[in-house]
Amino acid sequence: MNHQPFNSWLYEDTPLPAAQAEELRQHLQTCPDCRRQQEAWLNVRHMLRTTEAARPQPGFSNRWQAGLEARRLRQQRRQVRITILALAGAVLLVLLGLLIYFALTSSFADLFASMIGTSTQVAVGLVQIGEFFQSLLRFLPPEVTAAAWFIIASWICSLCLAWVLSVWRISRKGVSSHEELH
Numbered sequence: 001m002n003h004q005p006f007n008s009w010l011y012e013d014t015p016l017p018a019a020q021a022e023e024l025r026q027h028l029q030t031c032p033d034c035r036r037q038q039e040a041w042l043n044v045r046h047m048l049r050t051t052e053a054a055r056p057q058p059g060f061s062n063r064w065q066a067g068l069e070a071r072r073l074r075q076q077r078r079q080v081r082i083t084i085l086a087l088a089g090a091v092l093l094v095l096l097g098l099l100i101y102f103a104l105t106s107s108f109a110d111l112f113a114s115m116i117g118t119s120t121q122v123a124v125g126l127v128q129i130g131e132f133f134q135s136l137l138r139f140l141p142p143e144v145t146a147a148a149w150f151i152i153a154s155w156i157c158s159l160c161l162a163w164v165l166s167v168w169r170i171s172r173k174g175v176s177s178h179e180e181l182h
């Protein structure tokens, strides 16, 4: 069977004239070889067209850049987190090492005693400061003492009031700016 010119017509990109198209149709009906080739060619052409359609859309490189930036930021954050974790781990290790060192060089009883001693010293210091103020108050005349107490009390009260007011204002501000967003 002579497959030409029908075989080359299969690969024509432009539509064939009506007469040639009819000849080709008739040949394809009688020739399985050319029919197979036509099917294969149609498949390939379809694949080529869908690949063309899947080509990157405009702005793709911008999105790619933005994604890259976000990825880099994420990586940086992860590095910071790892660094913090490593530092915390190092501090914990040092503390553990110190604890082990103390445990090995001195008995736990000694460690406990020294801890108690330190806190006792701090407590004694605080008591001494309190006693100093008490003796100061005792040394002063009672009217001055009362006046001093009054001044201290009002000072503490106004401090508390200022604190409460500022907290209230900050919370109010937070709420109002939150409301402005809506």
Ligand SMILES: [Zn+2]
Binding pocket: 001, 002, 003, 006, 007, 027, 031, 033, 034
């Ligand atoms: Zn043929």
